[in-house]
Every structure is written in C-alpha cells, then in structure tokens.
Amino acid sequence: MAISNVMTRSLLSASSAMKQVRAQEGIKKQMEGKAGVLKAEIKQDSGRGGDTAKKEEELAAVEKKATDIGNMQMNQMAEMNKNMNEASKADAEEQKRAEKLEEQREKKRAERKEHLEELQEKIAESTVSVDGAEVAVISSPDAKSGEVHLDEVIAPTSAAEVKTASTGSVTVDVKV
Numbered sequence: 001m002a003i004s005n006v007m008t009r010s011l012l013s014a015s016s017a018m019k020q021v022r023a024q025e026g027i028k029k030q031m032e033g034k035a036g037v038l039k040a041e042i043k044q045d046s047g048r049g050g051d052t053a054k055k056e057e058e059l060a061a062v063e064k065k066a067t068d069i070g071n072m073q074m075n076q077m078a079e080m081n082k083n084m085n086e087a088s089k090a091d092a093e094e095q096k097r098a099e100k101l102e103e104q105r106e107k108k109r110a111e112r113k114e115h116l117e118e119l120q121e122k123i124a125e126s127t128v129s130v131d132g133a134e135v136a137v138i139s140s141p142d143a144k145s146g147e148v149h150l151d152e153v154i155a156p157t158s159a160a161e162v163k164t165a166s167t168g169s170v171t172v173d174v175k176v
Contacts, residue, residue: 004094010087017080021073028073031066035059 003011038059042052 004091006094007087007091010083014080014084017076021076024069024073024076028066028069031062031069035062035066038062 038055042055042059045052045055
C-alpha cells in the first residue's frame, strides 16, 4: 500500500511542525534557566536586604514567556495531531477509491478477455469465403502473430487457376 499525496503532505507538514516545536523547546529551556538564575538572585538579594522588585518583574516576564511558549507548543502539537488524523481519514478514502477503481479496471479486463474468447470461438466455428472458395477456420488466431489458420479443400486445379487474395493479417495456405 503506497502513501497517498494527502498523507505525504501531512507528514511533511508534521515534520516541519516538529522542527518548530523542538526549536521552541530550546528557547523555553533557556527561559526556564534564566528564571532559575533570577530566582536565585532574588533570594540572594532579599537575604542581603536589597531591592528585588525589578528582578521580580523580569522573572514574571520570563516565566510568562516560558508558559506562552509551552502553550504554543501544545497548540501546535494538537493541530499537528488533528491534521494527521484528517490526513489518515483522507488517505483511507483515497485508498478505497483506488481499490474500487482497480476493481473496475479488473472487471473491465475480465469482460474484454471474455469478449475476446467469444470472438475466438466464433472465428473457430466459422467459414470464410476466399475468392469464391469456402474455407473453414480450424483454429483461433495465433497468439503471437494474430493470424487465423484456415483449412481449405479445393478441387484439383492448375497453378495458373488458383488465385488468392489476402487482406489484413489472414494467411491462406492453398494446396494444389
């Protein structure tokens, strides 16, 4: 079973989204690291009796950025999952259409084969008139050349009197 165009596009999109999520994860970890440093500095400054208001504001901003990045990652992952599910459904539908089309083609091939066999049976049971002589077909067309083989019985004549005409891919053997 081959991967459909829908699924291929979805996989490429998911791959791109995962790269973005990984890049965002790196930024988020930097923010969390910076927040850890700020927390340590705030603790140290408060122990010394220093002003920590500016660092607390910066800490809140860094933690908010890290939280926002985490939320953005979750949204991207949810969107990617939704797209993959939709692509999977579309792929399944496309596979069903392809299978149905192949079944129709196979049915058409079988009908053509059956029709060809019927024609070959009719040819095998018929007679053909070649320059006024009745010729019975004794076999179906040759599989390789497509030529029909004829069995002909003609009253003895001279070579000058035997005249044959050939059109298409009919081979006529005349015994004199």
